[in-house]
Each structure stands twice: as C-alpha cells, then as structure tokens.
Amino acid sequence: MANPDLDWTGIAKWTDGKVGSAYALHIPFEAHFGTTITSVGKVYPTPAWVRATYDEDSDELVVSGVPSIDGDFSMALTVTTAEGTTTLGDPAGGAGIAISRADTQPIEAGTDPSGCKTFQIEPSEKLAVCRFVGDAWVPDDDLTFENTDLADTVMVIARLHGTDVGAKPAITTTAPTTVAIGETYSYEPEASGSPRWTLVSGPTGMTVHPATGEVSWRPTEDGAFSATIMAFNHAGYDTEVVVITVAITDPVITSLPDEAGLIVEPGEFFHYNEVTHDKVTATGSPRLVFTGEISPANATFHVNSVTGLISFHPVTEDTYTITITVDNGGTPDTQTFDVTVITPS
Numbered sequence: 001m002a003n004p005d006l007d008w009t010g011i012a013k014w015t016d017g018k019v020g021s022a023y024a025l026h027i028p029f030e031a032h033f034g035t036t037i038t039s040v041g042k043v044y045p046t047p048a049w050v051r052a053t054y055d056e057d058s059d060e061l062v063v064s065g066v067p068s069i070d071g072d073f074s075m076a077l078t079v080t081t082a083e084g085t086t087t088l089g090d091p092a093g094g095a096g097i098a099i100s101r102a103d104t105q106p107i108e109a110g111t112d113p114s115g116c117k118t119f120q121i122e123p124s125e126k127l128a129v130c131r132f133v134g135d136a137w138v139p140d141d142d143l144t145f146e147n148t149d150l151a152d153t154v155m156v157i158a159r160l161h162g163t164d165v166g167a168k169p170a171i172t173t174t175a176p177t178t179v180a181i182g183e184t185y186s187y188e189p190e191a192s193g194s195p196r197w198t199l200v201s202g203p204t205g206m207t208v209h210p211a212t213g214e215v216s217w218r219p220t221e222d223g224a225f226s227a228t229i230m231a232f233n234h235a236g237y238d239t240e241v242v243v244i245t246v247a248i249t250d251p252v253i254t255s256l257p258d259e260a261g262l263i264v265e266p267g268e269f270f271h272y273n274e275v276t277h278d279k280v281t282a283t284g285s286p287r288l289v290f291t292g293e294i295s296p297a298n299a300t301f302h303v304n305s306v307t308g309l310i311s312f313h314p315v316t317e318d319t320y321t322i323t324i325t326v327d328n329g330g331t332p333d334t335q336t337f338d339v340t341v342i343t344p345s
Contacts, residue, residue, distance in 0.1 A: 016098045017067050023050075027061040035081045037061060043076035043087060052077050067099040168236025169193030175215070175229075175242040180249040181222055182285030187215040191238060195231035200239065202227035219246040220286065222329075248330035251284030257337050264341050270312035280308035282326045282333065293323045314341040 017023040037054040040061060049065040061079070075097055077088045169191040179185040185206075189197070190213075197213035199206060203225040206217035215229060223246055230239045261271045272278040280303070282288055292303030292310065298320060300313040314320065323336045 016100070018100050021066070023063070023065050023067055025063040026058075027063075028059065035083060037079055037081055039080040041078040043078055046075055046077070047073050050075070072098050167193055169195035169231040169233055169238050171229075171231050171238045171240045175227075175240060176244075177242060178245050178247065179217075179219060180247055180285055181219055182249070183218070185215070185217040185219065185244060187242075189213045189215070189229065189231070189240065191231040193231070193233050195233045195237075198230050198232070200228040200230050202229075203244075217244075219244075222246045222248050222286075248328060249283070249285045250330040251282045251288055251326040251328050251333045253280060253282045253324065253326055253333045253335045255279070255281040256335075262337065262339055264314060264339060266315050266317055266341055266343060268313075270310070270314065270339055272310045278310050279304075280310065280324050280326070280335070282308070284326070284328050284330070284333075286328055289327050291325045291327070293325075295321045312339070314339075317341050317343060 036059065040052045040054050042050060042052055047065075047067070049067055050063060051065045053062050053064075054060075055062050061077075063075075063077070079086055079088055170193065171189055171191045173188075173190045175187045175189065176185070195213075196210055197208050198210065199208040199215075203217065203219070205220075206215065206227055208215050208229055213229065213231065215227070217227075219225070225244045225246060226241065227244065228239055228241045230237050232238075255273050255276050257272050258274055261273070264270050272280065280290055282290075288308075290303050290305050290308040292301065294301040294312075296318065298312070298314060300311070300315075301320075301322070302311045303309070303324065304311075308324075308326070310322075310324070312320075312322075318341055320339045320341065321336065322339060323334055325332050325334045
C-alpha cells in the first residue's frame with residue numbers, strides 16, 4: 001500500500017516534559033486526518049520510556065510515559081491506517097521533545113523510590129533523597145544536607161496532605177550551644193514556609209517533634225556533639241547544624257554537720273545532720289561519688305559512695321578529723337570538720 005500523506009498542520013505535535021513527571025500527548029486522529037488507526041509503533045531513536053497507543057473510544061493517538069533522563073530527543077512513530085503506513089515525526093532529529101530536570105518532585109506519602117535514602121517523618125510521611133544518574137534513581141550515601149551544590153541532585157519530598165506551602169522554608173532562629181550533663185537540652189526552632197521538621201543526624205536520645213520542631217535531649221556524658229535539624233515542605237528544605245558542648249557541673253556540698261553532733265560520748269553513734277538523716281548532700285552532674293577520710297584511723301568510719309551516708313561509731317576518747325570529698329570528674333568539693341569523743345565529767 002502507498003504511504004498516506006498525513007498533514008500535521010494545525011496539530012500541536014510533541015510537547016516538552018520533565019524528568020519523573022508523567023508525559024501525555026493526545027492527538028485526535030480521525031477528526032484531523034479523516035481515517036482511523038489499525039496499529040501504531042515507535043521508530044528508533046525514540047526514547048525507550050515512550051509508549052504509543054491508539055484509544056478507539058476517543059479516537060486519539062496517545063503518547064505517554066515517565067521520562068527518566070533529561071535532554072533533547074527525537075520522536076517518531078509509525079502509524080498504520082487502511083491506506084497504509086506512514087511515519088509521524090522525524091527520526092533524524094528534526095522533530096523532538098525537550099525533557100528538563102525538576103529540582104523538586106512530589107511523591108505520594110508512603111511511597112519509597114527505589115534506592116533512595118529515606119528519613120521516616122511519621123508513619124504516613126517520609127523524606128527521600130536520591131541522585132539521578134543516567135536513566136535511573138541511585139542512592140547517594142555521600143549526600144548530606146549541608147551540600148551547597150545540589151545541581152545534580154533530585155530531592156523527592158513526601159506530599160504533605162496536598163497543602164501548597166509556597167516557598168521553601170528558612171530557619172530563623174539559632175540553637176543554644178551548651179548544656180550541663182543531666183540537664184535537659186531544649187530548643188524550639190522557628191521557620192518560614194509552614195514546614196514539617198525532622199532530625200537528620202544527632203546524638204543518641206535526641207528527638208525532634210515533627211510538627212513543632214522542638215528539640216529535646218538529656219546528655220549523659222560530656223563532650224562536643226553535632227546535630228542537624230531540617231525544616232522542609234514540598235518546595236524544599238533548610239537545615240541548621242549545631243555543635244552542642246556538654247559540660248560537667250562541678251559538685252558543691254550543700255549540707256553542714258550539726259554542731260551538737262560534733263561531740264560524742266564513747267560508744268555512741270555520730271550523727272552528721274538530723275535533717276539529711278546523716279547524709280552529705282551536694283549538687284552537680286553527672287553522678288556524684290562520695291568518699292571520706294578520718295584521722296586518726298578508725299575502723300568504724302564509713303561513707304556510702306552513692307548516697308553520702310556517714311557511719312561512725314567511736315568507742316575511745318579522741319579528736320577525729322573527718323574530710324568528705326564529692327567528685328564527678330570535674331573539680332571536686334571537700335568539707336572538713338572535727339568530731340570530739342569524750343566522756344562527760
């Protein structure tokens with residue numbers, strides 16, 4: 001059969017598209033060409049992702065697919081009608097489409113693009129980050145949110161309840177950088193763009209509330225700890241990196257011996273402080289360690305290392321010098337007092 005001379009004048013031919021976004025072109029065939037299609041195919045080098053079909057119900061030639069790589073591509077189809085087979089488009093490159101890269105592409109909440117690095121936000125929301133290479137998603141273990149050059153990176157962000165939040169967020173507050181061991185580190189960040197929040201990285205036990213961004217952490221050891229929090233919406237993200245210095249709070253003894261207890265009869269128990277039930281009290285963190293020394297030595301003297309409870313049961317007359325030390329790895333505090341053991345006259 002002879003190839004029909006199909007005139008494309010007046011038809012919107014190939015339209016441009018974006019990587020990862022559904023491409024669809026509907027051509028009303030019979031209405032324009034006066035004939036119907038019996039089969040349709042592709043001509044190399046039309047991209048592999050292109051799918052060409054004929055919808056009999058609507059009498060449309062449908063070109064569809066999801067572009068997997070950016071660039072300019074030739075587009076050519078073979079169309080067979082009752083009159084014969086012809087080629088639509090130009091396989092030599094004269095007619096084609098331009099596929100561009102989208103910096104940000106939404107995905108349905110809960111989906112997981114193959115190979116992406118994901119961060120679970122809530123059971124129904126997650127954040128995924130991938131690098132697009134060639135024509136496939138590939139994981140990027142080296143990609144960090146501190147990167148300033150994301151030209152080759154496609155950020156995929158879970159759609160947040162279908163809400164248009166406008167521009168990408170910008171964090172407008174600054175996190176505190178110090179906390180003492182045993183105290184609670186707390187930070188309530190603020191950002192534009194009505195974002196959600198997540199902890200990208202941080203020390204063990206640190207949490208970030210997904211709705212408010214509140215950061216909470218109770219450190220158990222001293223040192224410098226880095227944390228990165230992220231504010232994000234469908235338009236993009238902003239991060240804040242903070243290095244938190246956790247310091248030891250030096251101990252300070254807060255109790256004193258009762259004056260009445262500093263004179264003891266032989267065979268009686270020494271009572272350090274009636275209010276504290278004979279325990280030395282102190283502030284400081286982390287865990288305090290209590291020790292005691294007595295001179296001259298006496299086997300009945302003992303200080304509980306955890307509670308600071310003093311036990312002393314002298315039986316001979318003498319004057320004893322007692323030194324209590326409280327330590328936690330910082331600068332220790334000491335307290336010294338004398339206990340006189342004497343028989344009343």
